[in-house]
Amino acid sequence: MPAGSKVSRRLGRGSAPAQFGLLGLLLVGAGWAAHLGWLALQHNQLLTQEYEPPPAGMVFVPPGDFLMGSDEPSAEPDERPLRRVFVAGFYIGRYEVTNREFQRFKPSHRFAVGEEDLPVTFVRKQEAQAYCRWAGGRLPTDAEWEKAARGADGRVYPWGNVFDAARANLERHVQSSTNGGCLPSSTRSVPGKTRGGSFPGGASPYGCEEMAGNVWEWVEDVWTDPGGWLGVDGRQQRGILRGGASSYSSRQARTSYHGFEALDTTCHDVGFRCAMSARKRE
Numbered sequence: 643m644p645a646g647s648k649v650s651r652r653l654g655r656g657s658a659p660a661q662f663g664l665l666g667l668l669l670v671g672a673g674w675a676a677h678l679g680w681l682a683l684q685h686n687q688l689l690t691q692e693y694e695p696p697p698a699g700m701v702f703v704p705p706g707d708f709l710m711g712s713d714e715p716s717a718e719p720d721e722r723p724l725r726r727v728f729v730a731g732f733y734i735g736r737y738e739v740t741n742r743e744f745q746r747f748k749p750s751h752r753f754a755v756g757e758e759d760l761p762v763t764f765v766r767k768q769e770a771q772a773y774c775r776w777a778g779g780r781l782p783t784d785a786e787w788e789k790a791a792r793g794a795d796g797r798v799y800p801w802g803n804v805f806d807a808a809r810a811n812l813e814r815h816v817q818s819s820t821n822g823g824c825l826p827s828s829t830r831s832v833p834g835k836t837r838g839g840s841f842p843g844g845a846s847p848y849g850c851e852e853m854a855g856n857v858w859e860w861v862e863d864v865w866t867d868p869g870g871w872l873g874v875d876g877r878q879q880r881g882i883l884r885g886g887a888s889s890y891s892s893r894q895a896r897t898s899y900h901g902f903e904a905l906d907t908t909c910h911d912v913g914f915r916c917a918m919s920a921r922k923r924e
Contacts, residue, residue, distance in 0.1 A: 688730050692923040696733040697778075701790075701849045702920060705731040708789045709796030712898040720865070721898045724796065727785050731920035734782055734790045737838030737851050738762075738859065738915045739773065747773045760835045761857045761913040767881045767905055770860045774916040782917035784863040784900075787884050790917075791854070792897035793847030800846035800853050805892040809844030810855040811836045813889050824909040834888030834911070850915075854895035857913040858883040858903075865902055879905060887911035 688705040696702045706728065711717075713724040738761035741753040748769070751762070765773075767781075774780045782790065791800050801809050811834070839851050846853050853859075864879040883901035886894035889911060894901065903912065 685728055691731075693731050694921040694923050696920075697918075699736055700733040700916075700918075701736050703729070703732050703734060703786070703790050703848050705729065705920075706794060708792070708794040710785060710788050710898070712798075712896070716893075717898065718900070720900050727789075729783075729785050729789050732782070732786055732917055733779075733920060734786065734848075734850060734917040735915035736849060738857060738913050739770075740838070744773060747776050757835070759837050761838070761852075763835070763857055763910050763913045764908050765860075765913060766908045767860045767903075770914040771862075774914075777916055779916040779918035781860055781862040781914060784861045784882055784884075786917055787853075787859065787861045788897055790848055790850050791846050791885070798896050798898075799844075799892075800850070800897065801844050805895075806843070807892075809841055810892075810895055811841060811852065811888045812855040812886065812892060812895055824911075836888075853885050853897070855886050855888055855890070857885075857911050858887045858901055858909075859885050860912065860914040864905070865900065881905045883912060 685705070691705075693702065693704075707726050708729065709724055710727040711724045712721040740759050741751065741762045742758040744762040744765070745751045745753075753760075753762070771781055792798075797803055799805060799809070813834075836852075836856060841852065841855075844854055845851050861882050861884055863882050865882050866877065866879055880902040881904065883903055884899075886896075886899065886901075893899065903909070
């Protein structure tokens, strides 16, 4: 057999796997392109759809992309990276749920006299979820909460990129993370909480109030920590809290910041607000 034929046979045997590998890559690429095309079509339908006005006490957050997370050098690992995220249209509470509202759902709920219209606290995540279902909604997702708080432009605080103590109920003299511990009873007066709307200059682009400070807020998502960043079992799910609270600093009030809490616990500064998916206008 001529030498040239040997070389040709070797090349022939070697080319089949290469051809199949290339074909596989082409099929994967075509599938991914089809998926992206389908997503683009779905997103476009959501963007052009008309929606019903929000229910009383809620605001409408339109569908679309927003900048989520942070690339700032001081950002926590869970905030990174700054990325563009698409969120479907939804409604979210203008204010945090109050003691008065929560007591309608849970008559045994107790709080200090005069705090009827302050945000409800000492609420476990399961209770917050149950209330929102009873009220016809749900907890906001992590992405929904952040979009409602910062709008589409990636701002650091609901009102802009520069902290302003006059726009949020925060501990103005605290320069680092702090937590004085949980109070032992929900019937004691909870210091630091204010009524919704007390800081109108701090409203988000969509009109949500107190999304920086006042009380922490549960969201629907959970956090797992396979890298051990939180110092707990990486398989253990933690609840995600947003917005900071009155005894915390401007760092925790950033729109991209996450707090974490065990799912079966709560504290005197942990509350929530409800959301629901936007209803299409027929």
